[in-house]
Amino acid sequence: MGKSAFSGIQPSGDMHIGNYLGAIRNWVVDYNTDESIYCIVDLHAITVPQDPELLRNRIRSLTKIYISCGLDINKVAIFVQSHIKEHAELGWIFQCLTPLGWASRMTQYKEKSADKKEQSSVGLLAYPMLMAADILLYQVDGVPVGDDQKQHVELTRDIAQKFNREYGEAFKVPEPWIRDSGARVMALDEPTKKMSKSGGPNNAIMLLDSPAVIKSKIMKATTDSGREIKFNPEQAGLYNLLTIYELFAPGNPTRPEIEEQFAGQGYGGLKKATVEVVVEGLRPIQEKYAELSKDEGYVEQILKDGADKIRPIAAKTLSEVKQRMGIG
Numbered sequence: 254m255g256k257s258a259f260s261g262i263q264p265s266g267d268m269h270i271g272n273y274l275g276a277i278r279n280w281v282v283d284y285n286t287d288e289s290i291y292c293i294v295d296l297h298a299i300t301v302p303q304d305p306e307l308l309r310n311r312i313r314s315l316t317k318i319y320i321s322c323g324l325d326i327n328k329v330a331i332f333v334q335s336h337i338k339e340h341a342e343l344g345w346i347f348q349c350l351t352p353l354g355w356a357s358r359m360t361q362y363k364e365k366s367a368d369k370k371e372q373s374s375v376g377l378l379a380y381p382m383l384m385a386a387d388i389l390l391y392q393v394d395g396v397p398v399g400d401d402q403k404q405h406v407e408l409t410r411d412i413a414q415k416f417n418r419e420y421g422e423a424f425k426v427p428e429p430w431i432r433d434s435g436a437r438v439m440a441l442d443e444p445t446k447k448m449s450k451s452g453g454p455n456n457a458i459m460l461l462d463s464p465a466v467i468k469s470k471i472m473k474a475t476t477d478s479g480r481e482i483k484f485n486p487e488q489a490g491l492y493n494l495l496t497i498y499e500l501f502a503p504g505n506p507t508r509p510e511i512e513e514q515f516a517g518q519g520y521g522g523l524k525k526a527t528v529e530v531v532v533e534g535l536r537p538i539q540e541k542y543a544e545l546s547k548d549e550g551y552v553e554q555i556l557k558d559g560a561d562k563i564r565p566i567a568a569k570t571l572s573e574v575k576q577r578m579g580i581g
């Protein structure tokens with residue numbers, strides 16, 4: 254069974270523990286192999302306005318985050334989406350192949366454009382077709398992502414199957430690889446919505462937050478007024494804190510063990526313990542990040558090597574697509 258993975262994150266803001274638990278950590282644990290490819294999807298970030306200087310810095314910062322979290326640069330390829338022009342080109346082809354009905358059903362598009370339909374960019378609607386191109390160019394087995402991206406990976410499969418049916422087999426049809434736990438970390442201040450880069454100041458714990466900031470955000474996290482500590486999905490705020498605790502706690506405690514540990518302690522005890530495990534869990538990542546920040550040339554080299562390694566795969570796929578479609 255193959256295990257080649259493709260995944261990416263937008264350099265649209267600072268990385269939070271949702272990105273880590275839902276995506277990066279799974280890349281590191283399960284798909285840290287020679288055949289896996291991790292992208293910094295800058296062309297997706299510009300579907301909403303970005304400050305150029307900030308965007309440039311965030312692309313480098315995200316590269317350092319990938320490595321600090323444990324991706325092995327001697328195995329995986331890490332690259333910037335816009336460094337390989339085939340993404341935009343295949344993205345356009347997929348925009349032409351995809352019915353408008355499919356695109357307009359995407360819940361993320363509906364959410365992100367909700368209160369500003371007329372002002373939101375055409376790119377925001379077209380973004381899942383570019384994402385399909387990102388993935389399908391590399392003929393991978395699967396896409397490890399958080400739960401919110403499941404619908405886009407399914408659209409990717411539909412696009413691949415439509416192309417294969419109409420023009421002949423050009424694409425491997427990839428699987429969504431989504432874990433049960435951590436696939437949807439919720440916002441601390443609004444636990445019915447997912448944690449997000451684009452949320453307010455107390456929405457997310459950022460991977461580079463200091464211990465004091467982590468403490469302040471967790472202690473302020475929204476919970477109900479109950480006392481009993483149980484993994485009950487109906488109690489969204491409590492459930493979210495317990496899940497964060499579970500995923501950062503050393504020694505992989507089971508849910509019943511965690512419930513027993515906090516019996517009679519109230520929410521305050523759980524919050525304090527969660528601060529501790531998150532601070533300790535992020536410490537090695539922050540140390541590695543600081544070390545990498547001493548040599549920016551190193552990061553540039555990694556991005557160049559990453560793109561050079563995989564560009565031939567993208568070129569081969571696109572050339573076959575164009576030939577099958579009669580383009581060029």
Ligand code: ATP
Binds near residue numbers: 261266272397450452
């Ligand atoms: P934005 O608000 O700009 O869309 P984002 O936080 O959703 O930012 P993305 O770059 O869109 O981040 O997603 C990167 C990866 O992180 C994807 O695999 C996505 O599924 C995952 N992810 C994002 N938010 C969460 C979350 N709250 N819980 C688990 N996984 C998440």
Ligand code: MG
């Ligand atoms: Mg997102």
